[in-house]
Structure formats: C-alpha cells, structure tokens
Amino acid sequence: MASQLSFTGFAWKNLWRRRLRTFLTLVGITMGIGAFVALVGFSRAFEHEWLRMYTSSGIDIAVVQSNLLSSSIDESLSAKISAVPDVAQVAPMIFNLMDLTPEVNALVYGWRANSFEFDSLTLLSGRRFHDGAPEILLGDLLASNLGKKPGDTISILGTNFTVVGTYRGGSALESGAVIMPLDQMQNVAGMEGKVTAFHVKLRPPPVGETQDAYVKQASAAIEAVLPDIKAVPAAERAANNQLVDLAHAVAWGTSAIALLIGILGIANTMAMSVFERTREIGILRALGWKGRHVILLILAEATALGFAGGLLGIGIGWGALRLLSSLPQTASVVSASVSPMHLFESLIIAIASGLLAGAYPAWRGARLSPVEALRYE
Amino acid sequence: MSSPLSARVPILEARGLVKSYDEGRVEALRGVDVQIDAGEYVAISGPSGSGKSTLLHLLGGLDVATQGQVFFKGSELGKAVDLDSYRSRRVGFIFQAFYLLPTLRAIENVQVAMLALHENANHRAERAATLLEEMGLSHRMRHFPNQLSAGERQRVAIARALANDPTILLADEPTGNLDSVNSARTMEILSGIREQRGMTMIIVTHENDIAHAAPRHIRIRDGRIEL
Numbered sequence: 001m002a003s004q005l006s007f008t009g010f011a012w013k014n015l016w017r018r019r020l021r022t023f024l025t026l027v028g029i030t031m032g033i034g035a036f037v038a039l040v041g042f043s044r045a046f047e048h049e050w051l052r053m054y055t056s057s058g059i060d061i062a063v064v065q066s067n068l069l070s071s072s073i074d075e076s077l078s079a080k081i082s083a084v085p086d087v088a089q090v091a092p093m094i095f096n097l098m099d100l101t102p103e104v105n106a107l108v109y110g111w112r113a114n115s116f117e118f119d120s121l122t123l124l125s126g127r128r129f130h131d132g133a134p135e136i137l138l139g140d141l142l143a144s145n146l147g148k149k150p151g152d153t154i155s156i157l158g159t160n161f162t163v164v165g166t167y168r169g170g171s172a173l174e175s176g177a178v179i180m181p182l183d184q185m186q187n188v189a190g191m192e193g194k195v196t197a198f199h200v201k202l203r204p205p206p207v208g209e210t211q212d213a214y215v216k217q218a219s220a221a222i223e224a225v226l227p228d229i230k231a232v233p234a235a236e237r238a239a240n241n242q243l244v245d246l247a248h249a250v251a252w253g254t255s256a257i258a259l260l261i262g263i264l265g266i267a268n269t270m271a272m273s274v275f276e277r278t279r280e281i282g283i284l285r286a287l288g289w290k291g292r293h294v295i296l297l298i299l300a301e302a303t304a305l306g307f308a309g310g311l312l313g314i315g316i317g318w319g320a321l322r323l324l325s326s327l328p329q330t331a332s333v334v335s336a337s338v339s340p341m342h343l344f345e346s347l348i349i350a351i352a353s354g355l356l357a358g359a360y361p362a363w364r365g366a367r368l369s370p371v372e373a374l375r376y377e
Numbered sequence: 378m379s380s381p382l383s384a385r386v387p388i389l390e391a392r393g394l395v396k397s398y399d400e401g402r403v404e405a406l407r408g409v410d411v412q413i414d415a416g417e418y419v420a421i422s423g424p425s426g427s428g429k430s431t432l433l434h435l436l437g438g439l440d441v442a443t444q445g446q447v448f449f450k451g452s453e454l455g456k457a458v459d460l461d462s463y464r465s466r467r468v469g470f471i472f473q474a475f476y477l478l479p480t481l482r483a484i485e486n487v488q489v490a491m492l493a494l495h496e497n498a499n500h501r502a503e504r505a506a507t508l509l510e511e512m513g514l515s516h517r518m519r520h521f522p523n524q525l526s527a528g529e530r531q532r533v534a535i536a537r538a539l540a541n542d543p544t545i546l547l548a549d550e551p552t553g554n555l556d557s558v559n560s561a562r563t564m565e566i567l568s569g570i571r572e573q574r575g576m577t578m579i580i581v582t583h584e585n586d587i588a589h590a591a592p593r594h595i596r597i598r599d600g601r602i603e604l
Contacts, residue, residue: 003485003518005481005492010485014480283476285461286439286476287470289493291461370439370464371439
C-alpha cells in the first residue's frame with residue numbers, strides 16, 4: 001500500500017528533521033510545566049492540609065492579629081474571648097517553622113496540655129506532656145524521619161526537650177510536627193506572655209441556625225470585644241492565611257517565570273523554523289495552500305511541542321513532589337498528593353503555551369508572498 | 378453577427394499588465410496584453426531579465442500585478458477568483474529548481490499538493506502512486522529528493538503539478554537544470570500529458586528548439602511582447 005501523508009504526519013516530520021532543537025525546546029517547556037505541577041501542586045496540597053488540620057481539630061474560629069505574617073497577641077486576652085457567650089473553649093497557641101537539625105525543619109506548635117486540639121490526635125506511644133516541663137510530642141512522620149522515640153531528647157534553639165510520646169495527626173502538617181507546652185514555646189521563641197493565635201471551639205449552634213451563619217455571628221461578637229484583632233472562620237483561615245498565601249504567591253510566581261521561559265523557547269524554535277523554511281512555505285503556497293493552512297501547520301507543530309512538554313513536565317513535576325515528600329527535610333510540609341484537576345490544568349496550560357508561542361511565527365508564515373518566498377535563498 | 382453567448386472566451390487573458398519592483402524603479406513588465414485559448418500550447422522566450430518568468434507568475438496567480446488584470450475564463454484573478462483556490466485547483470506549476478520538499482519521500486511530495494483540498498488520505502496516496510507510475514517512477518516512490526537524479530526529481534515535480542487535475546500547466550524553464558537526455562524526456566512527457574489531457578500549457582524557456590516546437594511562440598523583451 002502506498003505510504004500516506006497526513007497533515008499531522010507532515011507536522012511531525014518537520015519537528016523530527018531538527019531533532020536536537022526539538023529536544024531542547026521540549027526540555028524548556030517540560031521544565032516550565034514541571035515547575036508548575038510541583039510548586040502549584042505543593043501550595044494547593046499545603047492549603048488542603050491546613051484545612052484538614054482545622055477541620056479535624058474541631059476549630060471553629062481562629063483569632064489572630066490583623067494582616068500580620070507573625071501574629072503576636074497577649075495571652076491574657078483568652079479570658080475576654082472565653083467570656084463571649086457562644087464560645088465553648090479557647091486554646092491559645094503558637095506555631096513556627098524551626099530547625100530541629102541542620103537538615104530537618106518542622107512546624108513546632110506550643111499548646112496547653114489541656115487544649116481541646118489534642119482531641120483530634122491519636123497517641124501512638126508514651127503520654128501527653130505536662131505544662132511547665134521541657135517535654136515534647138512528635139508526629140509519627142517526623143519521629144520516623146528523625147529516628148526518635150519516647151525517652152530520647154532533642155535540642156531546639158539551645159534547649160533540650162525530652163520526647164514523651166508520638167501521635168498521629170489529622171493532617172500532614174500535624175503528623176510532621178512537634179508539639180510542646182505553650183510556656184516552653186514562649187521561652188524558646190522569645191514570646192513570653194504572647195501567643196500566635198487563639199483557636200476557638202463554639203457551643204453547638206441554636207436550633208434552626210446554620211453553622212456558617214452561627215460562626216460568622218460569633219466571629220463578629222469576638223471582634224466586637226477585641227478591637228484590632230481578627231476572628232476568622234476556620235475554613236476561611238485555611239484558605240487565606242498568610243503562609244498559604246505566601247506559598248501560592250511563590251508557587252505561581254516561580255511557575256510563571258519557568259513557563260515564560262518555556263514559551264519563549266517554543267516561540268524561538270517556531271520563528272527559526274519559519275525563517276529557515278521560507279522557501280518551503282513558498283512552495284506550499286504555490287501549490288495552493290491558503291494562509292490558514294500554513295497557520296494550521298505551524299500551530300500544529302507548536303502545539304505538539306506544548307503537549308509533549310506538558311506530558312513530560314507532569315511526570316517530572318509529580319516525581320519531584322514525591323521525592324520532596326519522602327525527604328526528611330521537607331516531608332513535614334510537602335504532600336505528594338496531586339489532584340487530577342491540577343494535572344489536567346497543567347496539560348491545558350502546556351497546550352495553550354504552544355498555541356501562544358506559535359501564534360506569531362504562524363501569522364508571519366501565512367503572510368509570506370508565494371513568489372517572494374520562492375525567491376528566498 | 379455573433380451573439381455574446383457564442384463569443385469564445387479565452388482560458389487566460391492578460392490586459393495591460395505592469396509589474397514594477399523597488400518602488401517603481403525597476404519595471405519587469407511594461408504593459409502586456411495576451412490571450413491564451415483552452416488547450417493551447419504556448420512557449421514564452423526571451424533574454425534573461427526580460428520579464429518572461431514574471432508574466433508566468435502573474436498568469437499563475439503566484440504574484441499580483443502593479444497595474445492591469447488577469448482573467449481566468451473571463452473572471453478576474455484576485456477579485457472574482459480566489460488566488461489560493463486558483464493555484465490549487467486550476468493550475469499546476471513546474472519549476473526549474475524542482476522545489477521538492479527535502480523531508481518528504483517522492484510519493485509524499487506529490488500528496489502534499491492535495492493536503493490543502495481535504496481529500497481522503499487513501500485517495501491522495503493512490504493518486505500520487507498512479508501519477509508516479511505514469512512518470513516511470515514506481516520504483517522510486519519511497520526515495521527522498523536527495524536520493525533521486527535531476528531528471529527523476531523533475532518527473533516527481535510534474536506528477537505533483539498534476540495532482541489536483543489542473544486545466545493549465547505552467548512550466549518555468551522545466552529543462553533548465555537537466556542534461557540533454559533528461560531534457561528531451563521531460564519535454565516528451567509534457568507533450569504526452571498535454572495531448573492526453575487536452576491541457577493548456579505555457580512554457581517559459583530560453584531554449585530555441587523547445588520554443589520553436591510550440592505551435593505558438595511569444596517573444597518578450599524589456600517587459601514587452603515583441604510583435
């Protein structure tokens with residue numbers, strides 16, 4: 001049977017003729033999409049874990065200082081919050097990211113021994129710490145990464161702490177964390193008498209009132225007694241807290257730069273290709289190809305580069321996330337879970353990048369006069 | 378008295394063609410009028426730079442005139458007739474330099490002319506194979522242009538020019554890059570095609586024997602037709 005030439009086959013042959021350039025262009029877009037999958041995937045997983053932590057702990061409201069990355073509030077305000085009628089329990093807390101060893105850093109929480117937030121944790125070994133004692137609990141993920149068990153000691157910012165137990169948390173942010181008495185955390189962090197936030201558990205909502213409306217009303221009541229302080233519903237806090245915002249901003253910013261470099265790579269390749277194939281485009285035009293056929297051919301080549309780069313980038317980005325989630329240095333804040341929607345979105349961005357990068361070279365190719373193009377040396 | 382309905386309409390007609398370059402400083406054609414009837418075999422000759430290739434390009438819709446019009450069966454090119462459609466359906470081009478695509482096999486080079494017309498892929502491949510067989514190239518279909526001799530390349534180009542079954546064949550120095558044996562064979566093939574298919578054929582050449590062999594010979598010099 002005679003060999004058939006299809007439109008896509010023709011586009012493929014054009015890419016294949018300059019294998020090295022095609023390969024290098026693919027590397028560029030692969031890196032861009034890989035960065036997008038890994039970084040944006042990480043920031044979304046981070047937000048998801050944050051939400052899981054709030055929901056599993058039974059926290060209804062987070063009381064924080066307005067718009068500050070490092071919130072610092074007087075611990076004494078706890079009594080005023082407790083006095084608000086709908087409030088059942090108040091848990092003052094501090095959290096910070098700290099170096100535990102030169103290689104491993106983790107989220108460190110300071111809680112009171114009687115905090116309601118312990119209710120969502122499962123003690124796997126040992127016991128809960130006592131307030132006032134240099135004792136800590138380790139999340140199972142962190143304990144495994146550090147190779148620590150109850151009875152061992154860990155030095156945190158120059159203070160020796162005894163591991164008194166290990167637990168499993170409701171989210172990776174807890175399972176990869178350290179929890180110590182609030183007073184010890186205040187000493188270590190230089191925050192005597194201060195806390196990062198108050199986590200509030202409300203009484204059950206009155207019959208006939210929705211949970212959302214009830215939480216918003218209670219938040220307003222807390223803000224009314226504490227001017228300059230924000231009382232944020234837990235779900236909102238998970239999505240909008242400054243750490244998550246920062247993670248999103250860094251992820252999108254870095255990915256955008258990587259994607260831009262990838263797009264410029266495809267644009268350069270397609271522009272060079274159109275330049276080198278000027279006479280060939282003239283031949284196609286002489287054979288009756290319309291400008292839109294030339295556009296279609298060049299866009300098909302650019303889109304194929306975007307699609308292939310997208311698939312490779314997804315593989316590499318996912319692989320990078322899995323690797324990061326298994327390293328002790330990053331396991332406490334990186335989750336390997338990536339939603340199918342994120343992968344689909346990455347592929348769409350890759351294809352759109354190809355189309356965007358190919359648009360100008362395609363337009364330029366279509367505008368070539370057949371006879372001028374045929375004369376081109 | 379003949380009625381307008383019975384008046385014979387030429388297949389191609391050029392009226393007052395002027396083509397200038399470099400903002401009017403160079404004039405390749407300086408007012409050319411010519412009529413070509415369906416089925417005619419016309420040779421255009423002249424010295425280098427006389428404007429013969431420019432005239433062929435304008436008649437084939439590859440370029441547009443600075444002034445004047447070209448009519449295909451009474452309809453003006455570029456206005457009543459879309460130039461791209463005209464080139465793909467009505468005209469087949471043969472060039473001195475063959476202009477085959479280097480990354481495509483011989484059979485694919487013939488098919489590429491049909492890609493823009495959205496024909497069935499099987500049909501395209503079968504038609505390309507048939508045309509190459511007619512050119513005596515059935516054993517060279519899967520070869521790339523750089524694996525073919527000059528004569529074979531020109532025969533692939535002729536097959537490509539015939540791919541969309543055009544009514545007009547335009548050849549710009551088709552034997553210019555060929556030795557005498559291949560030159561004679563190419564002209565024999567072109568004559569055979571014209572007789573079998575009743576096509577209109579216009580050949581630009583600087584070779585006197587080819588020009589004189591045509592029933593009608595147009596000489597062009599300094600952008601004007603010599604009377």
